[in-house]
Amino acid sequence: MDETRPPWSGTPASARRRGLGRGLGALLGREAYDEGLIRDLPINEIRPSRLQPRGEVASADVAELAQSISDRGVLQPVVVRPVEDGYELVAGERRWRAALVAGLQVVPAVVRHLTDQESLEVALLENLQREDLRPLEKARAYRRLHDEFGITQEQIAARLRKSQAAIANTLRLLQLPDEVQESLDRGRISEGHARALLGLSTPQAMRDGAREVERRGLSVRQTEALVRRWSRGRIPRRPAAGDPNLRAVAEELSLGLQTKVTIQAGRRRGQIVLEFYS
Known part of the structure; x- marks a missing residue:
């Protein structure tokens, strides 16, 4: 192996240029394809972005990508912007984290002078192109574009090449109670x-x-x-909060019958309601 080549090498510069998606390249500008804008940056001079739309990066995904980087190098440059103490990631946080795990000293990067709004748009576009964001991450990012930068749903749809209805439907997910949002975020419901x-x-x-x-x-x-x-008004009544005995009986019946069981208590009598589907 040629020791003069940087640790992430293994792919010609022309191939690395093609790694930038068409949509991402269009947003960054045609000059993003010029080889001169892809440079090797010390990995310790790059920090993650506070604008990153993804809530978290799965450690298993990072470990898998780190192994790939160890074998083949970083095939697609990260996108960064200059800040006072070095560079801030705009797109490619998972690649950057994986490169750290793989022990690389430098990574290929496209350096762009971008505003906060442009940085968030680029990060959104890259993740959406790979369908990398969870539904609520998309919704929160759309809301940030509106709240922080005054971008309308119509403008968001046009920039991300989606229908306005799709943007509106995703934003509606933020109307869910926190408990339901957590179930969606954790993948317990779709x-x-x-x-x-x-x-x-x-x-x-x-x-x-x-x-x-x-x-x-x-x-x-x-x-x-x-x-x-x-x-239509057929919401099962829950047992009285102050009667743990009724709750326990309802739960036992539900487990045994494998269906929803509700005990409705009255002053003189009560009802046991079994839910079923035709």
Whole structure:
């Protein structure tokens, strides 16, 4: 191996230039394709961005990419912008973290002078092109573009080449209660489940619906049916909060019958309600 080549090498510069996606290159400008803008930067002079739309980077993904980088080098440059104490990542945080794990001293980078708004747009576009963002990460990023930079839904849709309806539907996920948002973020329910639950009229109904989806493993179509039924006023009553005995009996019956069981207590008599699907 030629010792004069940088540690990340292994791919010709022309191939590295092609690594930039067409959409990302268009946003950065045609000059991003010029070889002179791809330079080797010391990895310890680069820091992560406070504008990164991704909430977290999975350690397993970083470890897998680090092994690939050890074998073949960094095939696509990161994008950075100059800051007072070095460079701030704009796009490619997972590659940068993986390069650190792989022990690289330098990484290929495209250096661009970008505003906060442009940096967030570039980071969004790169992640969306790879479908790397979770639904709520997209929603929070869209909201930041609107709240911090005054960009309308129509403008966001045009810049990201999506329909305005798609942007609006994703933003609606932020109307879910925190508990339901956490279930979506953790993958316990899907985006389809979450969209269906938005059809319920109150935050409590959405929380109850999400618990039902998780408990029974409902499909999206079954969740939509449940929402329609509850919206017609057929929401199961929960046992009185002050009667733990009724709750315990209802839970035992639910486990034994593998369906929702509700005990409705009155002054003189009560009802045991079994839920089923035709």
